[in-house]
Amino acid sequence: MTNWKFAKALDENEEYKINGLNIWSFYWNCVNKKVEVKGPYEGHVYYFKEYVIEDKGKKVNFVAGEFSNSKVGIYLKDDLSDGHL
Numbered sequence: 001m002t003n004w005k006f007a008k009a010l011d012e013n014e015e016y017k018i019n020g021l022n023i024w025s026f027y028w029n030c031v032n033k034k035v036e037v038k039g040p041y042e043g044h045v046y047y048f049k050e051y052v053i054e055d056k057g058k059k060v061n062f063v064a065g066e067f068s069n070s071k072v073g074i075y076l077k078d079d080l081s082d083g084h085l
Contacts, residue, residue: 004075026053
């Protein structure tokens, strides 16, 4: 099971890059419709979707969803929990 770590809460279309790719510049292909994550401030449980974007063979996975304050929450894979250093 992949663990996801909160990365940022941002406004829709606010530039945000993962591995050099601005997430708003690409089509988000949904690969998992229900990923449980915890809110960054109050610890509430949210069910967001996992997406993948791709450019020139580079793939980036992330979890995203909207918080109640209209911010988009971005979560990235927690490599340490997967045993990667």
